[in-house]
Amino acid sequence: MISGRCAACKYLRRRCPSDCIFFPYFPPNNPERFASVHRIYGASNVAKMLQQLPHHLRGEAADTLCYEAECRTQDCVYGCVKTISQLHQEINKAECQLAKTRAEIAFISSNGGQGRTTATSTSLPITSSTQL
Amino acid sequence: MISGRCAACKYLRRRCPSDCIFFPYFPPNNPERFASVHRIYGASNVAKMLQQLPHHLRGEAADTLCYEAECRTQDCVYGCVKTISQLHQEINKAECQLAKTRAEIAFISSNGGQGRTTATSTSLPITSSTQL
Numbered sequence: 001m002i003s004g005r006c007a008a009c010k011y012l013r014r015r016c017p018s019d020c021i022f023f024p025y026f027p028p029n030n031p032e033r034f035a036s037v038h039r040i041y042g043a044s045n046v047a048k049m050l051q052q053l054p055h056h057l058r059g060e061a062a063d064t065l066c067y068e069a070e071c072r073t074q075d076c077v078y079g080c081v082k083t084i085s086q087l088h089q090e091i092n093k094a095e096c097q098l099a100k101t102r103a104e105i106a107f108i109s110s111n112g113g114q115g116r117t118t119a120t121s122t123s124l125p126i127t128s129s130t131q132l
Numbered sequence: 133m134i135s136g137r138c139a140a141c142k143y144l145r146r147r148c149p150s151d152c153i154f155f156p157y158f159p160p161n162n163p164e165r166f167a168s169v170h171r172i173y174g175a176s177n178v179a180k181m182l183q184q185l186p187h188h189l190r191g192e193a194a195d196t197l198c199y200e201a202e203c204r205t206q207d208c209v210y211g212c213v214k215t216i217s218q219l220h221q222e223i224n225k226a227e228c229q230l231a232k233t234r235a236e237i238a239f240i241s242s243n244g245g246q247g248r249t250t251a252t253s254t255s256l257p258i259t260s261s262t263q264l
Contacts, residue, residue, distance in 0.1 A: 040173065040177065040181075041172065041173055041174070041177065042173070042174050042176075042177050044174075045172065045173065045174050045177075049172075049204075049208065052208060053208055053209065057208075057209045060209050060210065061208065061209045061210075064209065064210050064211050064213040065211070067213055068200060068204075068211060068212070068213065072181075072200075076181065076184060076185060076189075076193065077185065077189045077192050077193045077196065078192065078193075078196050079196050079197070079200060080200070080212060080213070080216065081196040081199055081200065081212070083216055084212065084215055084216060084219065087216065087219035087220065087223065088219065090223055091219065091222055091223060091226060094223060094226035094227070094230065095226070097230060098226065098229060098230050098233060101230060101233045101234060101237065102233060104237055105233065105236055105237055105240060108237060108240050108241060109240060
């Protein structure tokens with residue numbers, strides 16, 4: 001029954017057994033999802049990682065493996081570590097912005113509310129470009 | 133010359149050729165570094181990923197692959213995606229803190245500097261626990 005095979009078994013051109021480890025997490029309508037993890041980890045490593053987990057955690061593990069594999073495909077050098085670096089930079093910027101804004105509060109307080117309020121008009125350094 | 137083998141060739145119990153793809157990035161004094169990427173990606177996939185890159189980028193690629201592999205070993209479900217989620221949470225907290233602090237500036241300004249400055253005494257929501 002070819003139409004009932006999961007994306008992994010279709011990709012690997014093999015029969016999809018009833019207890020296929022990939023079937024619940026790699027549906028046939030999304031072949032790129034499996035191709036991606038296969039390219040980076042290899043099918044046997046993905047199967048091994050999923051088999052080591054209890055059933056209720058396998059879906060999330062498959063999702064995160066796919067995410068990491070897609071990042072690595074897009075950026076062969078840094079993978080999703082690039083996102084982590086970018087987020088650290090954003091946090092550093094936010095820390096600086098917060099410190100600056102707090103200094104502004106102290107300045108305004110000491111000047112009886114007559115201080116400039118530039119901090120309130122400064123745009124947030126945080127973007128949602130790196131959202132998952 | 134057994135002592136001259138890289139960590140990968142030692143692990144795989146094979147001769148380390150003079151042009152070994154692993155040699156520059158997996159020194160023999162750090163066997164766990166190779167064991168980690170081998171466990172997650174498999175030696176042949178790591179070799180393939182390094183070979184596809186120009187020489188000057190292979191070191192950083194090996195480092196990021198090791199980082200991701202270590203994260204996956206420590207957290208079999210989420211891997212380094214857990215760090216990304218934590219960083220997003222920290223950024224959201226920082227955004228809230230910044231908005232709160234800016235509201236405080238507006239409040240102080242409108243009250244002629246007589247507003248409470250609780251924001252300045254609030255601890256930063258940002259920790260460095262998730263630094264690389």
